Amino acid sequence: VDCSLYSPGQLNTFFSKKTFVRCVMVSTYTSLVLFFIPWAAMQDSVRGDGKDVADYQSFALSTQTSLMIVVSAQMFLDTFYWTAINQFFLWGSIAAYLAITFTFFSNGLFFVFTSSFPFIGTARNSLKQPNVWLTMFLTCLLCVLPTVAFRFLHINFLEKIRKFTRFQKYKAREEGQPAPAPYRPPPRRVSTRRSSYAFSHSQGYGDLVTSRKFLRLKRRPSLFGRNQSPLVENQPQHYRTITEEAEESQT
């Protein structure tokens, strides 16, 4: 049975604070790179024939294309199995972006819907310039390479580094003291077999439900007197407690 679908929940990899902070840091870094590299490269730049390339529409196009490529590269890194379907959709999304961009910037759409497509000619004029391509290339690689490096180190070496440091500690202690007792997790009252229900990543509310807190009647001043409340007419409810023994006998 392939249990890899349960591992993100068990290991709490997606909804933890650590993951969120890491995501925010990566996003901030990527956003800053995506804007400021084209901004700095575009200062006072012109085309190879002296004409304008530092205009608003070319800047938008180069930033937008860099963003598309960075997002696609991130998807490439996250795809573990490259089947024919994956290839089609991943390369297809880049091709679709290019097709749509060139369509929006084409003469035909401009003639039909003049005021809606003012970007006409931008792709033709700016994407022929080597400095625009070099800027986009630099931006994309600067966004993607840190992720690649981090992932490489993490996947290949995290376990080894941990084992190595633990081995070093063990060796250091070996001279003076006897070997430490093997690590045993503290005995817990909750069953270790977690359900695959919504709260697989945390303990859930089993403790709360079984703690019998619901049965304790609190002395609160009531709105109606005891003889006036409509609930007085009802029979008191009987609660069925769910004990530890009953749960373990089911599993």
Add this chain to the structure above:
Amino acid sequence: MVKEEQEESSNRPDNTAFTQQRLPAWQPILSASIVIPMFLLIGAAFIGVGVALFITSRDIQLQELDYTGDDSEHPCFKCRTNTEKCTCSMTFSIPTLFKGPVFFYYGLTNYFQNQRKYGASKDDNQLYGDLDYFTNPSTDCDPYTRDSKNMPIVPCGALANSMFNDSFSLSHTVNGVQKIVPLDGKGIAWWTDYNIKYRNPTLNSVFFSGTKKPTNWPKPIYELDTTDVYNNGFINQDFLVWMRRAALPDFRKLYRRITHDDYADGLPAGNYTLTIAYNYPVHSFNGKKKVVLSNVSWMGGKNDFLGIAYIVVGSMCVVMSVVMLIVYARFKFAEDV
């Protein structure tokens, strides 16, 4: 029993590679033998490209002349407060041969052509020559759509209204004689702007009869260049260059090229005089005006940033690959212990 099996098999998915998720797949793995050489290769390539870019940028010559006239000693200081036509001259010298073709730009600072409401204030239909929009301009142009007498403005909008209207002439001092340097204004805007995006209506001034010029313009659009019918109206090159909104607040726009006759190889070393018809007011927003003379290369104008950025990123990649190699060697051998 047989019936149950048949019912089951009608719901069972087909036993194909696609439905049973058995498609052949390629699985890329980030292994050391791929990642470390890749980083090294990228680093080396980036350093190479960076050096080439940096050297190319270094070889580009640039001369900037600020003519705002903020300083009281500046020849153009008198034009600051003068509301009528004012002309001023500046002298400058070029130390070595300024290799051609030389490009003549005007530059503005602290001028936000990229502000949304300002930049969207134009009517593309009008600029394409659609006569329906001459009598009824789009409301994007507000408040520059109609003038005080409710006549439609052509071309409407803030972007067109604020068109740059200083003009320049350059002369070279040769043996005490001022020799005019010819400036070429053809083909300074994008081909697509000139041929496709902007069009004049078929006959020029007839169709402009019910319309007015923009408030801040001295002449109407059909008198921008009366000498050349292919440079008049909406397809005037200076107008097109202005309408191409700049992305950044400090920008420069192409004004003319110096490619004719004696100056085809460039501007020889010597003294030059720049004469300016100072019309454009920039003091209200602390802007500055300048003239920029520059030559270009395959990578465009002078910009050291790209070369330096490539060198820095390339070195970081090389350092990173060395670090990864050390980590790999250390823990690969450590594992065998």
